[in-house]
Amino acid sequence: MGTPASPAPLEPTPSQTVGPFYGYALPFTGGEELAPVGHPGTITVHGYVYDGAGAPVPDALVEIWQADEAGSLKGAPGSLRRDPVTGGILGRNGVDFTGFARIATDASGRWFVRTLPPGPHRDGAVPYLSVCVFARGLLHHLFTRIHLPEHAAALAADPAFGELSEARRQTLVAVEERPGVYRFDIRLQGGAGEETVFLDFA
Amino acid sequence: MTPPQPPTQAEISAEIAALSGSRPGLAHPDRGYAPYRSSVLRHPGKPLVVVKDPEAVELTGPAFGVSDVTDLDSDLTRQHTGEPQGERMTVTGRVLDRDGRPVRGQLVEVWQANAAGRYAHQRDDHPAPLDPHFTGAGRCLTDDEGRYAFTTIKPGPYPWRNHTNAWRPAHIHFSLFGRAFTQRLITQMYFPGDPLFPYDPILQSVTDEAARNRLIATYDHDLSVPEWSLGYRWDIVLDGPAATWIEEGR
Numbered sequence: 001m002g003t004p005a006s007p008a009p010l011e012p013t014p015s016q017t018v019g020p021f022y023g024y025a026l027p028f029t030g031g032e033e034l035a036p037v038g039h040p041g042t043i044t045v046h047g048y049v050y051d052g053a054g055a056p057v058p059d060a061l062v063e064i065w066q067a068d069e070a071g072s073l074k075g076a077p078g079s080l081r082r083d084p085v086t087g088g089i090l091g092r093n094g095v096d097f098t099g100f101a102r103i104a105t106d107a108s109g110r111w112f113v114r115t116l117p118p119g120p121h122r123d124g125a126v127p128y129l130s131v132c133v134f135a136r137g138l139l140h141h142l143f144t145r146i147h148l149p150e151h152a153a154a155l156a157a158d159p160a161f162g163e164l165s166e167a168r169r170q171t172l173v174a175v176e177e178r179p180g181v182y183r184f185d186i187r188l189q190g191g192a193g194e195e196t197v198f199l200d201f202a
Numbered sequence: 203m204t205p206p207q208p209p210t211q212a213e214i215s216a217e218i219a220a221l222s223g224s225r226p227g228l229a230h231p232d233r234g235y236a237p238y239r240s241s242v243l244r245h246p247g248k249p250l251v252v253v254k255d256p257e258a259v260e261l262t263g264p265a266f267g268v269s270d271v272t273d274l275d276s277d278l279t280r281q282h283t284g285e286p287q288g289e290r291m292t293v294t295g296r297v298l299d300r301d302g303r304p305v306r307g308q309l310v311e312v313w314q315a316n317a318a319g320r321y322a323h324q325r326d327d328h329p330a331p332l333d334p335h336f337t338g339a340g341r342c343l344t345d346d347e348g349r350y351a352f353t354t355i356k357p358g359p360y361p362w363r364n365h366t367n368a369w370r371p372a373h374i375h376f377s378l379f380g381r382a383f384t385q386r387l388i389t390q391m392y393f394p395g396d397p398l399f400p401y402d403p404i405l406q407s408v409t410d411e412a413a414r415n416r417l418i419a420t421y422d423h424d425l426s427v428p429e430w431s432l433g434y435r436w437d438i439v440l441d442g443p444a445a446t447w448i449e450e451g452r
Contacts, residue, residue, distance in 0.1 A: 137240030
């Protein structure tokens with residue numbers, strides 16, 4: 001194609017809220033089932049999305065993008081898989097790890113993903129799940145990261161988060177509730193709890 | 203406890219006017235934009251942590267392919283057995299990054315109300331007719347020049363309960379992926395000349411006029427098809443860093 005780079009960067013298209021009615025367009029059956037069927041290393045991460053009053057948010061959408069167990073970020077297509085005959089949603093093939101999950105919070109504001117623990121995406125990297133949160137009322141999405149507790153010490157040593165208090169940094173770490181099951185709540189605003197640390201990629 | 207009375211349009215309009223022109227040069231709305239009441243308890247109160255050097259996890263993104271999209275997905279008028287009500291139109295444009303490079307092979311998703319301003323969603327209780335021949339969801343992959351195209355019908359405006367007499371301008375929701383997760387965008391496309399623009403706190407949350415105008419499509423008569431459809435053109439520029447080391451054609 002060979003489009004030359006513009007001399008001045010183009011101005012970005014502004015973000016707008018996902019609104020309340022994304023439900024029949026974006027979520028898909030099995031969006032939360034990221035781990036291949038029957039994979040013995042499967043973990044579950046679950047939690048709630050809360051607003052500033054501590055009320056759960058039933059109309060939020062959580063997306064996850066992560067490395068596979070070996071640290072690869074190549075991803076695989078096939079998260080959505082559509083039936084070419086009916087156009088309906090076939091869901092994942094259950095074989096490939098695509099790295100992408102999309103979960104709508106339920107009526108109680110809860111979400112979960114069944115996935116594989118991410119591997120380090122480069123030597124010495126702290127693995128994590130990258131999270132993008134959308135919600136009615138949120139005019140521009142928010143990014144955060146989910147770290148598993150075994151990486152909490154490495155996270156504390158990361159200079160990017162050195163200015164944070166211990167309590168704030170803990171909002172980036174899931175809590176192991178029982179083997180293989182982790183809790184990660186997302187608080188859009190402090191007030192009723194410690195606000196989740198959200199990231200700006202300058 | 204008596205529920206608080208919803209604000210009047212005059213009160214909301216005064217709030218919009220007070221914030222108009224604030225954040226000059228900034229494209230994205232402030233997440234806490236009080237005239238949009240749903241934002242009040244749903245935006246961070248603390249500054250975001252700036253990550254100057256995003257990791258490869260953010261600088262890559264999910265892959266979508268031909269198995270994720272069917273040929274009919276981009277024609278919202280052909281998803282049922284009959285013709286939907288309303289004004290048929292095509293919407294097309296390019297998805298570019300800030301350097302003007304086409305964003306290729308990436309997923310574009312849309313959803314919208316029907317011609318009467320009603321969503322095919324259980325929680326939309328606006329007393330306008332549902333259209334059995336229109337669901338209002340579509341998707342496509344961008345081509346080698348970053349182009350997307352949809353055939354659909356023009357959505358109607360609809361009331362919502364942000365304040366008394368609140369009406370949304372007609373719009374189509376767009377969800378976009380770039381070459382990096384940092385380029386992820388959900389936005390709304392509006393139609394030129396809509397009289398509801400000044401009254402709508404969601405559109406007006408983009409307080410910079412030039413940035414706001416980038417949300418409005420252009421009517422393109424050459425795109426209109428005789429006896430068939432009207433054409434609108436709308437280009438989308440994704441923000442955020444993209445990894446330069448990623449093969450562009452991915």
